[in-house]
Amino acid sequence: MKTxxxxxxxxxxxxxxxxxIKNLFVKYFDNPILRKxxxxxxxxxxxxxxxxxxxxxxxxxxxxxxxxIGKIAIAGTVNDLAVSGAKPLYLSVGFIIEEGMLIxxxxxxxxxxxxxxxxxxxxxxxxxxxxxxxxxxxxxFINTSGIGVLEKDQIDISTGENVKVGDKIIVNGSIADHGVxxxxxxxxxxxxxxxxxxxxxLNHLIQKVKDSGSQIKFMRDATRGGLATxxxxxxxEREYGLEIDELNLVxxxxxxxxxxxLGFDPLYVANEGKVLxxxxxxxxxxVLEIMHADELGEKAAIIGEIVDEHHxxxxxxxxxxxxxxxxxxxxxxxxxIC
Amino acid sequence: MKTxxxxxxxxxxxxxxxxxIKNLFVKYFDNPILRKxxxxxxxxxxxxxxxxxxxxxxxxxxxxxxxxIGKIAIAGTVNDLAVSGAKPLYLSVGFIIEEGMLIxxxxxxxxxxxxxxxxxxxxxxxxxxxxxxxxxxxxxFINTSGIGVLEKDQIDISTGENVKVGDKIIVNGSIADHGVxxxxxxxxxxxxxxxxxxxxxLNHLIQKVKDSGSQIKFMRDATRGGLATxxxxxxxEREYGLEIDELNLVxxxxxxxxxxxLGFDPLYVANEGKVLxxxxxxxxxxVLEIMHADELGEKAAIIGEIVDEHHxxxxxxxxxxxxxxxxxxxxxxxxxIC
Numbered sequence: 245m246k247t248x249x250x251x252x253x254x255x256x257x258x259x260x261x262x263x264x265i266k267n268l269f270v271k272y273f274d275n276p277i278l279r280k281x282x283x284x285x286x287x288x289x290x291x292x293x294x295x296x297x298x299x300x301x302x303x304x305x306x307x308x309x310x311x312x313i314g315k316i317a318i319a320g321t322v323n324d325l326a327v328s329g330a331k332p333l334y335l336s337v338g339f340i341i342e343e344g345m346l347i348x349x350x351x352x353x354x355x356x357x358x359x360x361x362x363x364x365x366x367x368x369x370x371x372x373x374x375x376x377x378x379x380x381x382x383x384x385f386i387n388t389s390g391i392g393v394l395e396k397d398q399i400d401i402s403t404g405e406n407v408k409v410g411d412k413i414i415v416n417g418s419i420a421d422h423g424v425x426x427x428x429x430x431x432x433x434x435x436x437x438x439x440x441x442x443x444x445x446l447n448h449l450i451q452k453v454k455d456s457g458s459q460i461k462f463m464r465d466a467t468r469g470g471l472a473t474x475x476x477x478x479x480x481e482r483e484y485g486l487e488i489d490e491l492n493l494v495x496x497x498x499x500x501x502x503x504x505x506l507g508f509d510p511l512y513v514a515n516e517g518k519v520l521x522x523x524x525x526x527x528x529x530x531v532l533e534i535m536h537a538d539e540l541g542e543k544a545a546i547i548g549e550i551v552d553e554h555h556x557x558x559x560x561x562x563x564x565x566x567x568x569x570x571x572x573x574x575x576x577x578x579x580x581i582c
Numbered sequence: 583m584k585t586x587x588x589x590x591x592x593x594x595x596x597x598x599x600x601x602x603i604k605n606l607f608v609k610y611f612d613n614p615i616l617r618k619x620x621x622x623x624x625x626x627x628x629x630x631x632x633x634x635x636x637x638x639x640x641x642x643x644x645x646x647x648x649x650x651i652g653k654i655a656i657a658g659t660v661n662d663l664a665v666s667g668a669k670p671l672y673l674s675v676g677f678i679i680e681e682g683m684l685i686x687x688x689x690x691x692x693x694x695x696x697x698x699x700x701x702x703x704x705x706x707x708x709x710x711x712x713x714x715x716x717x718x719x720x721x722x723f724i725n726t727s728g729i730g731v732l733e734k735d736q737i738d739i740s741t742g743e744n745v746k747v748g749d750k751i752i753v754n755g756s757i758a759d760h761g762v763x764x765x766x767x768x769x770x771x772x773x774x775x776x777x778x779x780x781x782x783x784l785n786h787l788i789q790k791v792k793d794s795g796s797q798i799k800f801m802r803d804a805t806r807g808g809l810a811t812x813x814x815x816x817x818x819e820r821e822y823g824l825e826i827d828e829l830n831l832v833x834x835x836x837x838x839x840x841x842x843x844l845g846f847d848p849l850y851v852a853n854e855g856k857v858l859x860x861x862x863x864x865x866x867x868x869v870l871e872i873m874h875a876d877e878l879g880e881k882a883a884i885i886g887e888i889v890d891e892h893h894x895x896x897x898x899x900x901x902x903x904x905x906x907x908x909x910x911x912x913x914x915x916x917x918x919i920c
Contacts, residue, residue: 256916257806259911282740283635283665283802286732289630294624295623297622300677300678302714327621328620328622334634336727375917385712389674389676391632402620465621
């Protein structure tokens with residue numbers, strides 16, 4: 245790279261842009277499709293059913309224990325595809341960079357993205373870079389979109405359509421790690437707990453469950469709005485309710501401490517590596533076993549079940565034995581969490 | 583909408599987010615796929631060859647004569663797909679909004695996007711919204727990605743691979759309108775020329791040329807970096823050169839005046855509705871005729887041709903009869919032009 249900082253010219257489409265593309269993006273993301281550097285990537289695909297998703301990432305700070313904005317940008321979009329039942333294949337990446345950002349920081353982010361895409365088995369095939377004047381963005385924002393392929397016989401698992409009373413609700417581990425890590429890293433707080441984001445690509449873990457023959461009836465990753473948001477979406481306008489037990493939720497000790505200190509309910513705090521699955525009761529133990537054998541599911545647990553009561557509502561049994569309704573998050577809890 | 587301004591909570595994934603999605607995005611972008619509001623859109627596609635692209639839009643100001651950031655966000659991505667030879671079908675949209683943006687402004691942008699997508703015949707099938715604190719972004723940034731389908735026998739028209747000596751270079755009208763409009767709108771300049779962005783979706787115009795049986799050998803839209811950038815990319819590392827004549831370039835009078843005043847070369851100024859096509863000499867008149875019959879190609883012209891001289895380089899004959907080489911844009915000319 246010819247400079248140490250990102251300049252406005254890096255977004256102009258001219259020589260500096262070409263330098264950035266060649267010496268950073270193509271260098272790390274390299275694959276035969278991207279290498280052509282055409283405006284549109286040309287993909288050969290045999291599938292008839294595709295999943296397609298997009299997310300922008302604006303997390304602050306951009307580096308944090310357990311990851312950085314680049315890791316989230318890959319994992320978040322890979323996970324959105326995987327929870328729809330698709331095999332993630334191709335990603336696009338759009339950078340909006342604030343003038344003056346250190347090239348070394350950008351390079352670290354790009355390197356992480358390449359590693360994460362590689363681990364997940366997806367290719368970054370097309371991209372774009374814009375640079376805005378100092379003070380008009382905050383270091384870097386990243387958009388990723390993604391394409392995955394679906395099996396022809398894939399049932400709808402994005403809504404609660406195929407869920408039945410008696411089905412079990414499983415989560416692959418501890419909750420609230422990501423949100424608590426971000427808030428603990430923010431400079432305005434002088435609290436630094438020993439916590440780490442759970443940010444990870446879940447597609448291989450999900451594939452293992454699918455390969456076992458267990459039918460997943462509903463699946464969603466619990467990000468912004470936390471597990472509570474997924475639980476309310478699962479029952480919304482359905483002819484069933486759900487019940488979970490707080491005692492079954494895994495919350496790491498330091499995360500629980502921070503939540504108590506800050507007045508957050510872990511159920512509402514963002515995750516970046518947690519999936520909620522609904523499976524038939526007879527499949528639940530097998531799914532747990534598969535998850536426990538994977539490093540991303542070691543602490544997987546059945547947190548509750550689908551019930552034929554309070555249709556359209558989720559209830560949680562609290563640690564002290566009381567019961568309360570699970571509402572959707574109102575207003576902002578933690579802005580710029582992802 | 584429950585508020586007049588965008589709040590941080592609109593990006594939290596909770597109740598306010600749902601309000602924004604339902605009463606703005608789904609309201610205007612409505613289609614059967616988006617309506618499901620699942621994390622990934624599920625697409626049924628019979629094609630085996632897809633084109634896939636992404637672009638982020640950060641244009642400043644967000645409203646300008648001839649369009650707004652939303653119109654560019656649709657047209658830019660539709661055009662990237664169309665110039666690769668694909669029929670654009672599906673778009674994703676990611677908004678990054680600065681806290682405090684007026685909902686009325688956002689609504690106007692969303693409405694324009696819906697109209698433009700409708701005109702182009704594409705569906706917005708998946709989206710995402712993030713809100714960042716005041717002063718951490720500039721009103722709104724929009725990312726769109728897009729998927730198009732390619733005919734099986736589509737030749738490579740994204741590179742100069744199929745271009746031959748003697749082929750003609752055609753542009754569908756006046757150049758530099760978009761860039762000059764943006765610079766003229768910026769508040770720091772007290773110049774306001776009567777100019778208008780050329781921002782438009784070119785997919786239908788391109789389809790007409792394809793339907794006529796004329797073989798397009800190379801095609802690219804001339805955006806950031808202007809026509810000059812496309813011309814240098816067309817010849818780069820090729821066994822041919824190109825020559826264009828400045829007298830054949832269409833530049834609107836007010837645009838030319840502004841360029842002279844500001845010291846810009848129109849060849850390097852951004853367009854948002856201009857495509858450069860290379861076609862065989864025997865097809866050139868037919869292509870021109872088709873373009874002239876379309877409102878987006880009324881001023882189409884043959885600007886030059888592919889030559890067996892100065893391989894890898896483009897030359898322009900200037901209005902006073904001199905010749906100069908066409909270089910790639912170095913550094914920034916107009917930041918945040920799209």
